[in-house]
Structure formats: C-alpha cells, structure tokens
Amino acid sequence: MNETKLLRPFICRRASKIEKYANNTESIQTKVLERLVGTAASTEWGVKHNYGTIRKYSDFASSVGVQDYESLKGYIDRMRHGESDVLWKGRCRWYAKSSGTTNDKSKFIPVTSQGLQNAHYKGGFDVVSLYLRNNPQSRFFSGKGLILGGSHASNYNLPGSLVGDLSAILIENVNPLVNFLRVPEKKVALLSDFEEKMDKIARATANVNVTNISGVPSWMMAVLRHMLDITGKNSVEELWPNIEVFFHGGVAFTPYREQYLQLIRKPDMKYMETYNASEGFFGIQNDPSDPSMLLMIDYDIFYEFIPFEELESPNPKVLPLWEVEVGKNYAMLISTSCGLWRYMIGDTVRFTSKEPYKIVITGRTKHFINAFGEELIVDNAEKGLAKACAETGAQVAEYTAAPVFMDSDAQCRHQWLIEFSKAPDSLEHFAAVLDTTLQQINSDYEAKRYKNITLQALEIVEARKGLFNDWLKSKGKLGGQHKVPRLSNSRQYIDELQLMNK
Numbered sequence: 294m295n296e297t298k299l300l301r302p303f304i305c306r307r308a309s310k311i312e313k314y315a316n317n318t319e320s321i322q323t324k325v326l327e328r329l330v331g332t333a334a335s336t337e338w339g340v341k342h343n344y345g346t347i348r349k350y351s352d353f354a355s356s357v358g359v360q361d362y363e364s365l366k367g368y369i370d371r372m373r374h375g376e377s378d379v380l381w382k383g384r385c386r387w388y389a390k391s392s393g394t395t396n397d398k399s400k401f402i403p404v405t406s407q408g409l410q411n412a413h414y415k416g417g418f419d420v421v422s423l424y425l426r427n428n429p430q431s432r433f434f435s436g437k438g439l440i441l442g443g444s445h446a447s448n449y450n451l452p453g454s455l456v457g458d459l460s461a462i463l464i465e466n467v468n469p470l471v472n473f474l475r476v477p478e479k480k481v482a483l484l485s486d487f488e489e490k491m492d493k494i495a496r497a498t499a500n501v502n503v504t505n506i507s508g509v510p511s512w513m514m515a516v517l518r519h520m521l522d523i524t525g526k527n528s529v530e531e532l533w534p535n536i537e538v539f540f541h542g543g544v545a546f547t548p549y550r551e552q553y554l555q556l557i558r559k560p561d562m563k564y565m566e567t568y569n570a571s572e573g574f575f576g577i578q579n580d581p582s583d584p585s586m587l588l589m590i591d592y593d594i595f596y597e598f599i600p601f602e603e604l605e606s607p608n609p610k611v612l613p614l615w616e617v618e619v620g621k622n623y624a625m626l627i628s629t630s631c632g633l634w635r636y637m638i639g640d641t642v643r644f645t646s647k648e649p650y651k652i653v654i655t656g657r658t659k660h661f662i663n664a665f666g667e668e669l670i671v672d673n674a675e676k677g678l679a680k681a682c683a684e685t686g687a688q689v690a691e692y693t694a695a696p697v698f699m700d701s702d703a704q705c706r707h708q709w710l711i712e713f714s715k716a717p718d719s720l721e722h723f724a725a726v727l728d729t730t731l732q733q734i735n736s737d738y739e740a741k742r743y744k745n746i747t748l749q750a751l752e753i754v755e756a757r758k759g760l761f762n763d764w765l766k767s768k769g770k771l772g773g774q775h776k777v778p779r780l781s782n783s784r785q786y787i788d789e790l791q792l793m794n795k
Contacts, residue, residue, distance in 0.1 A: 296434040301425050304418075308426040311419065311579070314590055315649040319615040326353060326595045329628055332407075336378045338368065338634065350613055359599070359611065359626060360636045362400050369401055372632070375451055380632025381405050387466070388448060389459040389571035402571040404462055408631035411593040413463060416574025419589065420540055420567055423579045428537075428563065433504055436535050438475045439494070440464070441508030441516065444485035459571045460508075476501055487512070487771045495520040503533040509543035509776070510553070511691070515762075517556050529557045538563040544776050545654070547675045548689045551682065552714055568654065572638050573629050576652055585645040585653045590614065593630035598623035601641055604658060611635075619644045622670070624658050641670065660780050664696035665705060665747050667738040669731065671779050676734055681726040685717035691761035691777050695787040697752070706749040710787050710794070712756035724753045756794055764790050 314321070330353060334344040342356045368379050369388075377384040380403065387409070388401040404413070425431055443458020445465065455465075464482050472479065476498045484490040494516055506513060517529055526532050536557065546566060553564070568576030568586050573594050576586030588596065596614045601622035603609035617623060622643050628634050639659060642652040656671030663669070678689055694709040709727070717723040728751050732739035741747040765771045778786050 295432060297425070297432050300434055301429070301431075304422050305426050307419060307422040310591075311423065311587070311589075314587070318590060318647075318650060319613075321591050322595060322614055323350065325591065325593065326350060326628070329593065329595060329630060332382055332630070333380070333632070336380060336382055336632075338380045338632070342634075353628075354597075354611065357635050359609070360634055362636075365633070365636065368632075369403060372403060373401060373448055373451075373454070373456075375449075375454070380634070381407075381630060385632065386448075386451075386454040387462050388454075388456040389462060390456050391459075391571040400571075401456055402459075403631045403633070404459070404571075405631050408573070408593060408629055409462070409466060412573040412629055412631065413459075413569070414467070415592055416567070416569060416577070416589060417463075420565065420577055423577055423587075424538060424540075424563070424565055427579075427581055431537060432535065433537065434474065436502035436504035436533075438505040438507060439477075439498055439503050439516075440475050440482070440506075441494075441512055442482040444483050446485075459569075476503065491516050491519050492523075495523055499524050499532055501533075502535055504535050505538045505540065506536070507540040510541050510546055510549040511544060511776075513539070513541070514549060514552060514556070521556070528555075530559045530562075536562070538565060540565050540567055542567040542569050545671070545675045547679050548682075548692070551688050552690075568652075570638060570640070572633060572636065573627060573631070575625075575627075583645075583651070585651040588614070588650045588652055590650065595628040597626040597628075597635060598642075599626065599637070614650060617644055617647070617650075619647055622655050643672070656780070657778075660778050662694065662696055662707060662780050662782055664698065664782055665741050667735070667741045667748065669707070669735060669738055669780060673731055673735045673738070674779060677727045677730040680730040681717075681723050684726045685719070685723045686715070687713055687717035687723055688715035690714040691756070693761075693777055693779060693781070693787055693790065694751075695781045695784045697784075704749045705747065707751040708787065709751060709753045710756050710790055711753055712758065712760055716755065720753050720755065724751055727751065727753075754791070754794070756790070760790060760794055764793055767793075 330344045330347050333339040347353050347356060372379045372385050373388060385403045385405045387404040389404050391400040391402055425433065442460040442464045445455045445457025445461040448454040448456045461483055464479060477494050481490060481493045481497060499520060520532060524532060530536055541564065563581065566578040566586060574589065574592065576588050579587040598612050598617050599609045601624060604624055611626065620643065622641050624637055624641050626635050626637050637658065639657050641655045641658055643655045645651045645653060661670045674694065682688060690712045692709060692711040694707055697706050697708050732742055761777050762771060
C-alpha cells in the first residue's frame, strides 16, 4: 500500500491555499497584524504602546520603534523568570537559545504555544504539502524521516520551563503521532553531546527505511559521513534505497551541493530549502527550478523591511511587505505571536518576485565586510566560491573571511580562511577566480580593487581538517543550529581560528 497516495489529497489542500498568496498579500498581512495587535493589547507591551488604539499599519508603525534583542532583553528575562502578559498574552515556558549579541553569549528567543503552532509547526506541514504537490509519485510516508535536533536544559529551574535549540523545542512538543514518522527516538535526538548523538543516530538508523532527511547541511553531512564510515557503504542510497528528499536550511546550501551529490548519488534525489529560524518559520522553496523561497505570509508573522543602505541610519525608512522592490537588499523585521515586535532578526534578503513574494537570503546585518567601502555580503561570497570551485574542481567545507587593515607593507586586503573537503590543485588559481568573480558581481568591490589602490588581491589561508568544528566545540556550539560566521568586519573570529590552525 502506498500510504503517501492516500494522505496526499488531504495534505495538498493547503498547497492550493498557498497559491492564493499572489493576489492577496496586503489583505493577508493586514489581517495578521490586526490579529497580533488585538491579542497583545492587554499585555504590558501592548498597553505601553497603545495597541488598543491601533487601527491600521501606519498607527502601528508610529507607535512602536524598531527593536533588537538588546531593547527586548529586559522584558524577555522577566518572562524567563515566570512573569505573564509581558510581550505576549499568558506565560511563555520555552526559549530558543540562539547565537549571542555583542554583550551576551546567547540570545533567548521566546517560543509561545501559539507561535509554536502558527509560526513553526505550520511551516513544517506546508513544506510537506508543497513537496507532495510537486512530486505526485512520492512515497514519502512509506518510510521515516531523519530529523536532526539539538538539546535543551532547565530555564532558571522553573518547573516546566526550558531553554534549548529550536529543533529540540520542536521535537519535545511535537504531536506524538509524528514520532511514528521520524527517527531517532527522542532521547537520542535530544542528547547534548553532538559526537555521541551522531554515533547513536548512525547506529540506530542504518537499517531503518528512511525516505527523507531534515537539518542543517553541515551537521547532516557529518552524520551521513559517519554512517558510511561505520557501515562500510559507499553512498547513502546503499543504506536507504528509498531516500528521496533533503529538507535543508540554516546555512547556504551552495558550498555543500557537490559534496551531497557524492554522498547521495541517486539521480532523482530532491533538495528543498527552508527558512526556519529561532524567531519563526519564514520561507519555503516551492518551485524546484527556482532557488528563491516563497515568503509565508499567513502565519503569525507580520513582515517589514529596512533598505540595506539605511541600516546605519538613526531613523531608517521602514517598509511593509507590499512596498518592497524586486532586486534590492533589505534587513527583515518581524512581529510575531512569540512577542517579538518590529524585531530585526539580523538577516538580509533580496526579493526575486512580488507575485507572489519570493526571497533569497543574502547575508546577515552584521556579517559582511565593509572595511573599505566594498560592501561584500554573504551572497557575493557564496557565488564567488561556487565559481572558483567549478573552475578548479575544489570543494569547500567551511570558511570565514575578514579584512587585513594594513600589513607591514601598508597593504590592505581580504583574508579568507577556507577548509576544503577537496583542495584545488592551485590555491593561487582558486584565489584569482574568486577575486575576479567578486569584482564581476559587486561593483563596490571592483572599484576598491581598481589597480590595487585601495584593496590588494585577496589572500587564502588553507585550514586544517576539522578546524571549524574544533573551534565551535571549544565554544560549546558543536551541532544543533550553530553556524560559522562567514564574513566579519572584525578579525575576532578569524584570529581565534588561526591560533588553532596547527
């Protein structure tokens, strides 16, 4: 019996509703905002910002300023200590632990029961719905899904209140019926030691009929390679003949694509990108031929955007979704049922379409290099590396880059620390292709490179195998949703890494 064929009509009903996004964007988003503001009107935040008087978007925009973690941290900490009706109605018991800010090692993002259902699980359901719509012959439910999760711990020792990776929160609270469709078992999925977890996952799932996998590409790759090592198999489909799709997110897939093609050699293997963060579930790749993602506009998330060039402005221009332009870079703001209001999540996106609204993630508001006016963003870096790999046959496992402000010869340049899974025959050739490509796709970088007057040719330092994992492990960030900062205006990350590069 093909269970997927029986379930598909029910699950795909949702896909038909998503198709209506294109013609109703402003109406859908306005209703989301009305619902969020109405629910939070009696909270401390809602009273302070006059939510009871808000009737339209312009009222909301004039009542609430742009927020970041620092401005909400005091409220969130009180919520973590058990206070109710602070940023959202009721008491929040779950907090997603995310990468820290300048002043803190970690951020703790509230995950309310309503946000869990209407901004996270809804996204997971929609991913499957859109996948099945695009793949009518799928046998998705004939086997199980391998889902990589993080871990959680007690929150201030309050009964029933926990902090942890978002993936751990999702696994801990998921409908028990879903556990029949996923591996590994919960006690393994929530282990805090990633190396122990990786080994137990590999041994527990090697003989399971896995049809789909979900997780961050870098950590999933580590698990799959370990499985092949301990089983002696040459490719993943030798273990799981029925594997058909990898739902991935968290980091750009471009550096890992060729490596996955070697790990999973099935010619009909599918890859589907998702935009799921601690703060909410935002986007899904709904068209296999288009790498951009559909912005999910009917969840408990109201979107706003700041043009990238206005990020440093004390009073930046803020646009609702229906006023953005295709082709421009924006920093994204969200208001959600988890109590985040006009919150800058730190990601930058570029719109590729407005009918419907589709995006690609271009970088982070703080992860770029603009030391000399070159405005190099992660999207540039990924495209440059992809071209360099294609021309040299190299494969990149991890990387980070930062400026060298002035060396002993009074020269300035960008320094790239790259861990190759397959090194190029010539680092010089790889560097030349990367440098040339960056000039071709970024006019600011090209101008600064002109005749080596401002910037000299970039430098590549080859990292030893395992360097980036060792660095993450030293910070207690191995596994889960932790990521290597790709670009930085500061040398903090790259200097720390180079001290370990022996």
